[in-house]
Amino acid sequence: MSSYSQLYAEHVATLQQRTREILTREKLAGLAIHAGQCLRVFLDDQDYPFKVNPHFKAWLPVVDNPHCWLLVDGVNKPRLFYYRPVDFWHKVPDLPNAFWCEQMEIHYLTRPEQIADFLPTVRDEWAYVGGHLEVSQLLGFGHFNPEAVLNALHYQRAWKTGYELECLREANRIGARGHLAARDAFLAGASEFEINLAYMNAVGQGANDAPYSNIVAINEHAAVLHYTHLSHQRIPETERHSFLIDAGVDVHGYASDITRTWAWRRGLFADLICALEVQQQAIIDEMRSGMRYTDLHLRMHQRLASVLVDAELVDMSPDDMVSSGVTAVFFPHGLGHLLGLQVHDVGGFMQDDRGTHLAPPEAHPFLRCTRVMEPEQVFTIxxxxxxxxxxxxxxxxxxxxxxxxWELVDALRPCGGIRIEDNVVLHADGVENLTRQAGL
Structure with a gap:
């Protein structure tokens, strides 16, 4: 038996309970969760890479098979309709034989349209959950992605089950291996493209498997927050200053999201990396149940201000630096976000399961989470x-x-910037740092 089996059974039981409560409140009979279908490239005969509906992979780790369906009502065993076409052009999905199979009543589809034969005859009280309005209309569902249902599901996703936490631990363990391989490739003189290959080889996942496009940035490219161009050019040692990698791994549909920054040589930039890492670990130690994530973000700006003063980059008091927006010039994005089925997991602004929205502070518009932190929630820092x-x-x-x-700033511009990112679980008795425990 897989080590996931018991954890997964408990996970499904939790989802069943949540579903029961939502359906009862909204007076619905059930949810028809559509994995999704492929999207054809315009004026071409190929499809874009398939990305599964996150509501589907919340129930089971089938992330690469379009046209599948789940029918759930919170009471009966979930019914999975698994797509296995007769096809000699493409690889047909294997028959399911994994730890999750016992928790599902499995049926098979050879054509996508066959799902109509298995759906409830009366669908007025069933809700379609998925990305294809035309499919929902064609099949006659009474509700399409009802807002009240999605709000409740998104809000509840912040609390991770034991199964989900184990998937995230494994994603960090594999991701750590890739980050160390990337570091070694950088120190060996590799190009961004070559470093990315080293990372993918170490984690065993290609670009279409990854939860997001890898950011592999040498020198000033690290100042582009979502840099994904991957230069083939090898930078000479004398012109080699820094390296930033932001890359994750997918395990059963759950993402790691890790960033590390390395200096090519000793000096001010290397010292800044060390100083920021000290403050990053200190802010993680401050995390407490009942604290609003916004407050943690603002405390990090105070800590960054101290780094800027100590490095003699800015001559202002930390309070003045934060209130005037100077720290936001050097740290323009948010401290982090919820993590799980999606890299930027949903529900970060929700204050309750009705979807009450709390926007980030006006001075920090790119913060992705304003929730009050609670045990068994997972965040990036x-x-x-x-x-x-x-x-x-x-x-x-x-x-x-x-x-x-400005003399120091100009000296540091060729280095681009620094980001250090860990994935952490808040527990009632402290913080579990998944990334550090994985060896980074």
Missing amino acids: EPGLYFIDSLLGTLQEGEHARRIN
Whole structure:
């Protein structure tokens, strides 16, 4: 028996309970969860890579097979309709034989349209959950992605079951292996493209398997927060300054999201990496149940201000630096986000299961989470310190320009920036750092 089997059985029981409560409240008979279908490239005979509906993979780890369906009512055993076409052009999915099979009543479809033969005769009280309105209309469902249902599901996803936590632990263990391989490739002089190959080889996942596009950035490319171009050019040692990698792994549909930054040589930039890492670990230690994530983000800006003062980059008090927005020039994104079935997992702004929205502070518009943190929730903690020309240009024209050590800033621009990101679980008795425990 797989080590996941018992954890998965408990996971399904939790989903059943949540579903029962939602269906009762909304007076629905059940949910028809559609895995999704492939999208054809415009004016071509090929499809885009398939990405499964996250509501589908919340129930079972089938992430690469379109046209599957789940019928759930919170009481009866979930019914899986598994797509296995007769096809000699493409590989047909194997017959299911995994730890999750015992928890499902499995039926087979050879053609997508066969699902109509298995659906309830009366569908007025059934809700379609998926990304294809035309399919929902064709099959005659009474409800299409009802907002009240999705709000409740998204809000509840923040609390992870034991099965989900184990998937996230494994994603970090595999991801750590890839990050170490990427570091070694950088130190051996590899290009961004070559480093990415080393990472993918170490984790055993290709670009279409990854939960997001890998960010592999040498030198000033690290100042582009979502840099994904992957240069083939090898940078000479004398011009090699820094390396940032932000890359994750998918395990049974759950994502790791890890970032590390490395310096090519000793000096100020290497010292800044160490200083930011100290503050990153300190802010993780401050996490407590009942604390709002927004407050944690603001505390990190105070900590970053101290780093900037100690490095003699900015001559201002930490309070003034934060209130004036100077720290946001060097750290423009949020401290982190919820993590799980999606990299930027849903529900980060929800304050209750009705979907009450709390926006981030006006001065920090890119923060992705404003929730009160509670046990068994998983977050990324990813402070940064960047030298972004467009933001620095605005600062240089503003009232605080004279408080900036522009000579040092200019010396650091070729390094791009720093980001250090761990995946952490908040428990009632402390924090479990999945990334550090994995060996990074």
